[in-house]
Amino acid sequence: MKSFLFGCFKSQLPLKTPKKKIRDSTKNSGGSGFQRLSLSEFSSTPGSPLSLSANDISNSLLGSNLHIFTLQELQKITNNFSSSNFLGEGGFGAVHKGFIDDKMKPGLKAQPIAVKRLDLEGLQGHREWLAEVILLGQLRHPNLVKLIGYCCEDEHRVLVYEYMPRGSLENHLFRKYGAALPWGARMKIALGAAKGLAFLHDSEKPVIYRDFKTSNILLDADYTTKLSDFGLAKDGPEGDETHVSTRVMGTHGYAAPEYVMTGHLTAMSDVYSFGVVLLEILTGRRAVDKSRGPREHNLVEWARPQLNNPRKLDYIIDPRLDGQYSSKGAQKIAALAYQCLSHHPKPRPSMSNVVKILESLQNFNDMPIAPFVYIVPVETVKKELEKKEPEQKKENKDENRQTQRQNGQRHRIRTPRAKTGTVYTESNVRTHLKSRLSPDQKENQNKENQIKDESI
Known part of the structure; x- marks a missing residue:
């Protein structure tokens, strides 16, 4: 296959441009019947210092609906490639988010975009940039990213794509935090x-x-x-x-x-x-x-x-x-x-x-049913707590009293309090004790008392 040429200056010799008009490949998603221009058709003789200019590419891709951007326009779109708009970086270069209003390019609606700028010291170069423009300039499919336009100004090589809000599969599949x-x-x-x-x-x-x-x-x-x-x-x-x-x-x-x-x-x-x-x-x-x-x-x-x-x-x-x-x-x-x-x-x-x-694997019905979890709104929880707080305090108070009673009965023996001012004489004590004796015990006690009186 013929090699791509580096640089992006205007060719001094007439470029052999294909006259085939690009047809919309979305009408035939399977690919049959779509006459795609091969990548080799966009290169000149191998070893030649000549290459394609932006106009050469545009003329070759008639009907592709690609827009040519200036570097100044892209700087405005991305806020001068601000770090706050930075999305990521790969072998081609850094990618920044931008926004196009409906007045910038005729026929281009207002929309967010992703701007990929070639790193001149990176792993890829003009060859890869040109391959992407040629390929995506011709092919349209729901599962291929849409190329909106490009910039080929001096040494700058920039590609403008539709913006993909969820980023790459890599970021979702291997992230350390968050739901799987x-x-x-x-x-x-x-x-x-x-x-x-x-x-x-x-x-x-x-x-x-x-x-x-x-x-x-x-x-x-x-x-x-x-x-x-x-x-x-x-x-x-x-x-x-x-x-x-x-x-x-x-x-x-x-x-x-x-x-x-x-x-x-x-x-x-x-x-x-x-x-x-x-x-x-x-x-x-x-x-x-x-x-x-x-x-x-x-x-x-x-x-x-x-x-x-x-x-x-x-x-x-x-x-x-x-x-x-x-x-x-x-x-x-x-x-x-x-x-x-x-x-x-x-x-x-x-x-x-x-x-x-x-x-055939999209809607299998043997998925296990996960336990249902209902998340109560914070405001609802606060209201319920405020309602239950007085009742909860009362219940806690009653429980504390009951606990104290149980602990007191277990560890303390209550004794009857003596009446203040009461004096017990020996005769009073005998009478009190005598009243609590059985008849036999009373008779024996009387005999003992009589013996004591006689001895006295």
């Missing part, structure tokens, strides 16, 4: 990503993504999946070709083993990467995580042998789901991931078949 991503949302995201890849693979001129991973899967407000970052995308093999030979690029942990070893790129390379992401969705673990034990550094090596064992499946599923997932669905997902992660490309399913399998 629900099972239903995970299944919806997986299906949307599969549809996006199937659309690329099934086009009349196939596209191989080559960098499919969780950080490149963006989420709309309702968890609609949008694939992004197509800088490493390549035209797939056509005709009798079985693969595309290219240098190995991508992200460690996601690349297919045969591609890493030989540099032979096919659609099955994307299927393997999809299997890795599917495994991340199932387990809640990263593809490569050095913070775990040595045997668990590589997710595929650790998890794949356990995917076909239902007893071990519960062990590897994301514990943050707390059992709130479909058992049947999890087994199906595990079996699908096992196929996608085959060491050889031939046993792997096509993305079209993956879509069919995932569609």
Whole structure:
């Protein structure tokens, strides 16, 4: 394939511009019948110092509805790329949030946007920027991020996208705090990503993504999946070709083993990467995580042998789901991931078949019912406490009195109080005691008293 050219100055020689008009690919989401212009058609002779200018790109992508922005406009939109508008950063460069009003560009409605600015010292360059403009300038699909426009001014390379309020799947799947991503949302995201890849693979001129991973899967407000970052995308093999030979690029942990070893790129390379992401969705673990034990550094090596064992499946599923997932669905997902992660490309399913399998897993009815928890509003709780407070105090007071009584009876013996001023003589004491004796005891006592009197 012809190489891309660097720089963005006006070509001095006439550029061979395709005369085909871009058709709206949303009318044919499956890709059949859509005549996409290949990436190689936008390059001049290999080794030539010439390249495409902004006008060249615009003329070549007639009908693409892309808007050309000036750097000054983008600075205004993003508040001069303010840190307060910063969204994130990748291999391409920093991404900032901005807002376009309905007066800036004719035909462009007011909306929030994401502005991705190329880092001249970063891992990617003009080649990747141009590939993204060409590809997303032609392709439209519900599961591909929408490119609104671009800037090619001096050395500045900027891309303007629709804004995705939920960010990337990576941020939701691996966050340390907050609620876990629900099972239903995970299944919806997986299906949307599969549809996006199937659309690329099934086009009349196939596209191989080559960098499919969780950080490149963006989420709309309702968890609609949008694939992004197509800088490493390549035209797939056509005709009798079985693969595309290219240098190995991508992200460690996601690349297919045969591609890493030989540099032979096919659609099955994307299927393997999809299997890795599917495994991340199932387990809640990263593809490569050095913070775990040595045997668990590589997710595929650790998890794949356990995917076909239902007893071990519960062990590897994301514990943050707390059992709130479909058992049947999890087994199906595990079996699908096992196929996608085959060491050889031939046993792997096509993305079209993956879509069919995932569609059948969307609404499983064997989800366990979680305990119902009703959260009472704070104001209601305060009112109820205020009502019960006097009654509670009275109850506590009565309980304290009862406790004191019980404790007093247990530890203290009450004795009758003596009447003040009463004097007991010996005769009085004898009379009192005598009254309490039995008849026999009284008779014996009288005899004793008589003996005492006689002796006296």
